[in-house]
Amino acid sequence: QVQLVQSGAxxxxxxxxxxxxxxxxxxxxxxxxxxxxxxxxxxxLEWMGWISGSHTNYAQKVHDRVTMTTDTSTSTxxxxxxxxxxxxxxxxxxxxxxxxWQTFDVxxxxxxxxxSS
Amino acid sequence: SxxxxxxxxxxxxxxQTARITCSADVLSKQYAFWYQQxxxxxxxxxIYRDKERPSGIPxxxxxSNSGTTATLIISGAQAEDEAxxxxxxxxxxxxxxxxxxxxxxxx
Numbered sequence: 022q023v024q025l026v027q028s029g030a031x032x033x034x035x036x037x038x039x040x041x042x043x044x045x046x047x048x049x050x051x052x053x054x055x056x057x058x059x060x061x062x063x064x065x066l067e068w069m070g071w072i073s074g075s076h077t078n079y080a081q082k083v084h085d086r087v088t089m090t091t092d093t094s095t096s097t098x099x100x101x102x103x104x105x106x107x108x109x110x111x112x113x114x115x116x117x118x119x120x121x122w123q124t125f126d127v128x129x130x131x132x133x134x135x136x137s138s
Numbered sequence: 139s140x141x142x143x144x145x146x147x148x149x150x151x152x153x154q155t156a157r158i159t160c161s162a163d164v165l166s167k168q169y170a171f172w173y174q175q176x177x178x179x180x181x182x183x184x185i186y187r188d189k190e191r192p193s194g195i196p197x198x199x200x201x202s203n204s205g206t207t208a209t210l211i212i213s214g215a216q217a218e219d220e221a222x223x224x225x226x227x228x229x230x231x232x233x234x235x236x237x238x239x240x241x242x243x244x245x
Binding site (some may be wrong): 056058065066067068071078080081114116122123124125126128129130131 | 169171173175180181182183186187192222224226228232233234235236237238239
């Protein structure tokens with residue numbers, strides 16, 4: 022069964038960094054990209070960026086604070102966000118990108134990141 | 139910045155047809171995608187490339203793109219279709235963006 026399994030919830034202090042993981046299961050991990058999307062409480066979806074092979078493209082809003090990587094040996098993608106503020110409190114989703122069709126066709130279960138002192 | 143505009147909410151009775159719009163300046167040059175999200179769940183793709191339906195998505199979901207406006211159509215809405223719906227597209231640099239979302243209420 023194709024799925025993306027994300028790491029558990031995180032609570033961070035303002036100014037800290039967080040790293041969220043996303044493991045691809047049941048498919049050829051290197052044949053697809055991974056995108057990251059977040060959703061603040063009660064708000065809409067916000068695209069953060071994506072990674073495909075060695076290529077990355079980040080949203081302007083977070084480009085100076087985010088790094089997306091993949092570890093093909095473990096079929097896992099990672100998203101690190103630095104200098105956290107309260108506005109970064111959100112559920113973070115990873116999704117598989119079918120590069121040919123530009124679709125986000127499989128989503129992870131989401132990881133809640135809470136930024137609070 | 140590139141923005142996609144959706145109506146905040148749509149209400150309809152079971153069996154009626156819902157039309158959810160997504161507007162932008164240059165939507166005609168990019169495909170539109172639609173995602174359904176129910177409370178506490180991850181989004182699910184219901185339409186890709188303007189009008190294509192993924193396997194497993196009911197035929198009552200369809201889509202169109204007339205140029206500057208993409209439309210998601212739910213023909214004969216059912217109670218289970220109550221959810222938030224987001225359109226998504228890309229700007230000329232390949233940066234993706236989501237619309238603000240539309241809450242569909244079926245009552």
